[in-house]
Structure formats: C-alpha cells, structure tokens
Amino acid sequence: MxxxxxxxxxxxxxxxxxxxxxxxxxxxxxxxxxxxxxxxxxxxxxxxxxxxxxxxxxxxxxxxxxxxxxxxxxxxxxxxxxxxxxxxxxxxxxxTDNEIQAQAIIFIIAGTETTANTLSYVAYNLAVHPDIQSKLQEEIDEAFPNKSELTYEGVMQLPYLDMVISETLRKFPIAIRLERVCKDSTELGGLHVPRGMVIGVPLFALHRDPSIWPEPEEFRPERFTKEAKEGRNPYAYLPFGAGPRNCIGMRFALVHMKMGFVALLQEFNIRTTPETEIPLEIGKVGLLSPKNPIKLKFERRQRHEEVTPHEGEESE
Known part of the structure; x- marks a missing residue:
C-alpha cells in the first residue's frame, strides 16, 4: 500500500x-x-x-x-x-453475519409468535363470552357502519376493544416474568438489594393477585375502564413491561391486534365447539401458550343479526 x-x-x-x-x-x-x-x-x-x-x-x-x-x-x-x-x-x-441472522430471528419470534398467541386468547375469550363479543361488535358496527373501510384513527378510538385486549393480556400475559438488573445497591421492602442482582417479576402471579384483581379467573373487560385504571397502581399490570426497557414493539403489536380483530368481527362470529377446552389449560414451557390447540369455529355474520348473550353458548 x-x-x-x-x-x-x-x-x-x-x-x-x-x-x-x-x-x-x-x-x-x-x-x-x-x-x-x-x-x-x-x-x-x-x-x-x-x-x-x-x-x-x-x-x-x-x-x-x-x-x-x-x-x-x-x-x-x-x-x-x-x-x-x-x-x-x-x-x-x-x-457480523451471525449477529444479523440472530437479530432477524428474534424479531420474528418476539414480534410474531407473541401477537399470534394473544390473538388466539382474545378469540377464545370472546367465544366463551358471547355477550362481550356482541357488545364489542356493536361498538365496531357503530364506528364502521356497513363494514366501511378501517382507519387507524377510528380503530384506536374504540374503548371497549382496548378493554377486551387489556383484560386478555391480564389473564394471559405472554411473557410470564420480567427481569431487571439492579444498577445501584438499594433497600427494597427492608431487604438489601446489591448492585448487579437480577430481580425477577412474576407477571402471571401479579396479574392474578386477588388483592389487586377480585375474582382474577373471571374475564371482565370493565377492569380497564378509565376510572378503574386511575384507582389502581400502574405497576400491577405489566404485559409489556415498564420503564425505559419496556417492549419496543408494544404500540405496533396493539395496532396489529386491533386492526385484525375489527376486520374479523365485522365478518364473523366466533363460537365454541364441543372440542373447545373450558377452562383453558396452559402449557409449562417457553412463552405463555395453551397446552392443547384452541379449537373454535367462525360463522359468517348475517345482516341485522343479534347475538344472544348467554355465556358458553354453542351454535351449530
């Protein structure tokens, strides 16, 4: 040279x-x-x-x-x-090439499987609770009459849809625990926490704590009204984590799920079948996922239909 x-x-x-x-x-x-x-x-x-x-x-x-x-x-x-x-x-x-491949794989796993699992849980909850499904469809039909084209602004202004998804994430948080590393030694509840210690937060247990969530096994979207959220410690609900290291894809995931379910519920009713597992049994490894496949059926909606609000109703 x-x-x-x-x-x-x-x-x-x-x-x-x-x-x-x-x-x-x-x-x-x-x-x-x-x-x-x-x-x-x-x-x-x-x-x-x-x-x-x-x-x-x-x-x-x-x-x-x-x-x-x-x-x-x-x-x-x-x-x-x-x-x-x-x-x-x-x-x-x-x-490096290996780092590029690794990042691509984690993007797919973190951004696709988690959203797909949550959508499955939302569909399950709506099928088991047809009265809640009916109320949600009424909100959607009022916002988008005659199956009009969806808009970001319109979908994001559906409060009951947000409540349904939030309650689903409470019952079925995809990440069952969070971990954070203590940056500085501190006292936490009378316990000395040294710098560098890993703190684990059990989300599944936190989201089903009866002292915070009365009758936690029940599916109640009303837990997430504006008034209910204001009266509750914000750190009692952490499906996407919190702080500067919360889930970077949180907003995208929520938009993805909302747009998908609005389009789905405009066209179909979600129903249980004799093979639907009630209550749902959860697997024990990896991300929170059902032990067995969730089996539901989709019926095309008829115009001016009415959904009978009877919990656990099955339609043939």
Whole structure:
C-alpha cells in the first residue's frame, strides 16, 4: 500500500453480485479530495440501496444498517465538517453475519409468535363470552357502519376493544416474568438489594393477585375502564413491561391486534365447539401458550343479526 493511503476492507459479498473490492481512500487534507470521496461513497451507498430495493424483510434492512455504519466510519476518520456529512448511524462495532441472522430471528419470534398467541386468547375469550363479543361488535358496527373501510384513527378510538385486549393480556400475559438488573445497591421492602442482582417479576402471579384483581379467573373487560385504571397502581399490570426497557414493539403489536380483530368481527362470529377446552389449560414451557390447540369455529355474520348473550353458548 502506498504511503499516505489507507484501506477499508468492506465485506459486502452478500449485497453485491460480484466481490466488493477494497476502497483506497486518499489521506489528503485537500477539501476537493474530501468532497470527491464523499461523492463516491454517497454514490456507492445509493447503488447498494438500489440493489436491495427488490429485497424485503429484516435481513436486507440490517444489511443496509451495516453499510451505513461503514460510511459513518469513513466520514469520521476523514473529519468531514458537519454540514458535509449525510450519515447519522453511530455504533461501537459492525454487525457480523451471525449477529444479523440472530437479530432477524428474534424479531420474528418476539414480534410474531407473541401477537399470534394473544390473538388466539382474545378469540377464545370472546367465544366463551358471547355477550362481550356482541357488545364489542356493536361498538365496531357503530364506528364502521356497513363494514366501511378501517382507519387507524377510528380503530384506536374504540374503548371497549382496548378493554377486551387489556383484560386478555391480564389473564394471559405472554411473557410470564420480567427481569431487571439492579444498577445501584438499594433497600427494597427492608431487604438489601446489591448492585448487579437480577430481580425477577412474576407477571402471571401479579396479574392474578386477588388483592389487586377480585375474582382474577373471571374475564371482565370493565377492569380497564378509565376510572378503574386511575384507582389502581400502574405497576400491577405489566404485559409489556415498564420503564425505559419496556417492549419496543408494544404500540405496533396493539395496532396489529386491533386492526385484525375489527376486520374479523365485522365478518364473523366466533363460537365454541364441543372440542373447545373450558377452562383453558396452559402449557409449562417457553412463552405463555395453551397446552392443547384452541379449537373454535367462525360463522359468517348475517345482516341485522343479534347475538344472544348467554355465556358458553354453542351454535351449530
């Protein structure tokens, strides 16, 4: 390598169809050289994004972030003026291929399986309690008459829907426990908690504590009216955790579930069958999931129908 030059090796074979050769970067103080380098790296970044344009999913996104870090590193080494830098991503290290795969897998597990399990529990609760299902459908039909197109604003302004999902998450919190590491030694309830100790919060037990939730085995969406929530310690209900390290996908998950169930209940009634397990038996490993499959049936709604509010009703 010639004196006065340094080389960054960019391993981007997973992005480019041909091997991506080394970039030789002049270590010159000449502003024209810096501008030229910025133009080249910006162009290469644009080419990379173009190649990824037809690839969707988590992995291509993480690959783009990895390339953005490389450009950040180049800009910082050459001390570009802030006005010239178009790169904002900062990191202490680049992602390896294994780390990219691991992040993609955890995104799928954390963002898909948890939501799917919760939707199953919501459907189960509505099938077992047709009076609650009827009340929820009335709210939906009033907000979206004649099965009109759903809107984000309209769905997020359905209070009873929010109450139904919240009560489902109380009875069936997908994460049955939380863990936090104590940052500083402290006293908690007369017990000394040293720095670095892991504190476990048993969510399943907390959400079914009869001193907080009377008759906790009963499904009662009214536990989550505005008045009821204001009169209760907010840390008694933690389906998504709390504080700066709560679930990063909480809002997306709630929107996902609400939109899905509004569309579903516009078209169908959810009913139990002779094979529906009542009460539901919970499994003992991993995320909170039923021990056996939840078996329900869906009946297409008729116009101007009325759902008879009898708990446990089965319709053939």
């Amino acid at each position: 010639n004196k006065g030059r340094w080389v960054i090796q960019a391993s981007m074979k997973h992005v480019h169809p041909a091997p991506f050769s080394s970039i030789a970067i002049p270590a010159s103080e000449d502003p024209r050289m810096r501008t030229g380098l910025m133009d080249c790296t910006t162009f290469e970044h644009s080419c990379t994004r173009t190649r990824l344009r037809h690839r969707s999913g988590i992995v291509p996104l993480l690959l783009r972030l990895e390339w953005a870090f490389l450009l950040d590193h180049v800009a910082s080494r050459l001390s570009f003026p802030p006005s010239m830098s178009n790169f904002s991503l900062k990191s202490e290290g680049r992602l």
